[in-house]
Amino acid sequence: MTVCAIEITTAAPFTIAADGSYAARLAGTGEARYPERWTLAGPEPYAVPLPLAQPEEADSEVLPLTDGRVLIHRRVAQRHAFSLLYPTGSAGAGWRTGELPLGSVEPAGAGVRVSLLPPSPDGRGAFALASSDTETTVWRAAGGPFGQVARIPGRCTGGVWLDRGGRMLALDRELDGIVKTVAVDLAGGGAASPLLQIADGSNDRLLLAAPDSGLLLIRSDAPGTPRLGWGVLGSSLPVRFPECLRGDAAVPFAVQPGQALMPETCAVALRREDGALGLWRPADRRVFRLPAPAGWLGTGLWSPEGRLHLPYSTPEVPCGIAGLTMPEAPPPPVRLDPQPPAAPRPVPLQQAPLLQPPLQQPARV
Numbered sequence: 001m002t003v004c005a006i007e008i009t010t011a012a013p014f015t016i017a018a019d020g021s022y023a024a025r026l027a028g029t030g031e032a033r034y035p036e037r038w039t040l041a042g043p044e045p046y047a048v049p050l051p052l053a054q055p056e057e058a059d060s061e062v063l064p065l066t067d068g069r070v071l072i073h074r075r076v077a078q079r080h081a082f083s084l085l086y087p088t089g090s091a092g093a094g095w096r097t098g099e100l101p102l103g104s105v106e107p108a109g110a111g112v113r114v115s116l117l118p119p120s121p122d123g124r125g126a127f128a129l130a131s132s133d134t135e136t137t138v139w140r141a142a143g144g145p146f147g148q149v150a151r152i153p154g155r156c157t158g159g160v161w162l163d164r165g166g167r168m169l170a171l172d173r174e175l176d177g178i179v180k181t182v183a184v185d186l187a188g189g190g191a192a193s194p195l196l197q198i199a200d201g202s203n204d205r206l207l208l209a210a211p212d213s214g215l216l217l218i219r220s221d222a223p224g225t226p227r228l229g230w231g232v233l234g235s236s237l238p239v240r241f242p243e244c245l246r247g248d249a250a251v252p253f254a255v256q257p258g259q260a261l262m263p264e265t266c267a268v269a270l271r272r273e274d275g276a277l278g279l280w281r282p283a284d285r286r287v288f289r290l291p292a293p294a295g296w297l298g299t300g301l302w303s304p305e306g307r308l309h310l311p312y313s314t315p316e317v318p319c320g321i322a323g324l325t326m327p328e329a330p331p332p333p334v335r336l337d338p339q340p341p342a343a344p345r346p347v348p349l350q351q352a353p354l355l356q357p358p359l360q361q362p363a364r365v
Contacts, residue, residue, distance in 0.1 A: 014297035014311055015063050016040070018123045022064040023311060025297065031055055035062045035085055037070050038311065038319060045311070047319040050085045050097045061116045066123030071102075071142055073116050073128060080105040080114050082128070082141040103146030105130065105139065116141075117159040120166035121211070127186075129171075131155045138169070138190065150190025152182070160209045162233065170195055172205045179203040198222040198239060208268075209233065210255040215263035215282070217252045228252070230282050232263050244286050250278050256326075258304030267306055267326040271298060279308070279326055293322040 014025040020040055027036035027049065034051035050070060060074040069086045084100040105114065105128075112132040120126060125143030129136060136156035140149050143166075154175040162168040167187045172179050181196035181204055196204045202222035209216050214233040219226055223241050228248060231239040250270035259266045263282060270278030270287070275296075279288040295314035302308050308324040 014299050015119065016299065016301050016311075017064040017066050018119045018121045019066050020301045020303075020309070021066050022068055022070075024062040024064040024070045026056060026058070026060055026062055028055070033058060033060070035060075035070055035072055037064060037068070037085075037087070039068075040309075040311075040321065045319050045321050048087050048095055050087060050095075052085075052097055052099060063116050063119055063126055065119075065126065065142065069100075071116070071126045073114075073141070076104070078106070080128075082126075082146070084142060102141055117169070118161065121161050121164045122166040125166050127169075129156060129159060131157065136171070136173070138184065138186065149186050150184050150192075152184060152190070152192050156182075158205060158207075160206050162209055162211060164211050170206045170209065179205055181206040208252050208255050210257060210259070210263070210266055212257050213259040213261065213263040213266050215255060215259075215266045215268075217255065217268065230263075240282075242282070242285070244280070244284075248278070248287070249273050253298075254300050254302050254308065256302040256304065256306055267302055267308070269300055269302065269308055277310075277324075279324070281326065288327050290324065293320075295320070296322075 014023060016023045023038040023040055025036055026033050028034050033056045034049055035056065037048050037050055039046055057074060060072060063071045065071065069084045072083050072085055074081055081104040082102045084102060086098045087095045088098045089096045112130050114128060114130045117127040117129055120143065126141045128139045128141050130139060133155050134153070136152045136154065137148050138150040140147060152171065152173060154173045156171040156173045158172040160170040162170055162183060167185060169184045169186055170181050171184055173182050178201060180194065182192045183195040185191045196206055196218065198204045198220050199222045202220055204218065204220040204222065207217040207219055214235065216231045216233055218229045218231060218239060220229060227241045228245040229239045229241040250272040252268050253271050254269040256267040265281060265283055268280050270280060272278050275292055277290045277292050279290065293310055293312045295312040297311045297313060300308055300310040306326050310322045310324065312320050312322055
């Protein structure tokens with residue numbers, strides 16, 4: 001099969017499998033790069049290099065599966081090739097790398113960008129996005145027959161899974177210069193339906209989703225400037241843009257799982273522009289700012305109990321995991337007024353004057 005293609009976007013350098021059991025990155029420097037798999041499920045993390053006869057290009061992408069294999073996406077001449085890598089042998093006898101080719105996408109034009117999507121929640125599937133200015137295709141690379149599974153008009157970016165089965169995928173689609181998030185049913189022929197439309201002319205992007213609680217992390221310019229907000233999947237309640245996140249260009253990278261029907265209690269980890277960490281919950285009115293561990297690899301994973309695991313690599317500890325716990329927010333101040341004024345009723349952004357204060361500008365999912 002062919003598509004127009006062919007510019008790889010560099011994914012995050014460290015990717016964690018859906019269940020947190022494994023992770024993978026492109027290690028090494030310069031012209032000596034190789035895939036590296038981390039095992040995270042044991043008592044201590046350890047890394048296994050997966051080099052082949054030739055070093056990898058710096059724009060290759062890797063993604064771990066929950067069975068321990070690592071998917072690699074690389075450019076080979078004019079093709080985009082996908083293979084599974086896995087260690088063979090033993091630590092004592094020396095590790096070797098096995099490779100299972102899966103398929104490739106042939107170039108048929110220019111201007112298409114190809115990149116791996118985040119790990120599928122089922123742990124077995126792996127998908128890639130190929131997008132041009134006019135059309136986007138979703139390709140299954142692993143977990144089923146290699147090939148195209150969806151075709152969506154417009155240029156799509158992002159990629160957030162909305163369920164635990166790996167069926168519903170959210171993509172940020174640009175049409176006529178406006179970005180809106182759509183939900184794509186990969187098991188239903190790739191049908192796309194609107195998911196996030198805050199205002200007619202606003203650019204609305206979905207950054208993260210927590211399937212257990214329904215919590216959505218959003219970036220939108222509906223309040224006048226791009227801001228972080230949150231909403232609940234399937235809820236009629238408006239999207240909220242907390243004042244404590246105003247002016248914050250941080251990127252959310254992990255949401256606490258397991259909080260069924262309690263989106264306000266989910267801990268969220270933010271990667272700040274200065275390299276520090278931000279920890280926040282929708283129920284809180286503040287962001288806890290903490291220094292990141294030395295050698296932090298820019299991502300992490302929450303446990304259901306609220307423990308944040310942060311992978312790091314330093315010369316002294318080439319494969320390490322640091323742990324943090326969400327601090328407790330101070331209780332809200334006691335109001336002595338026996339009859340405090342009622343809070344203004346939230347108004348959908350389509351009906352609200354944009355000059356009002358930001359907290360009075362909620363919007364609907």
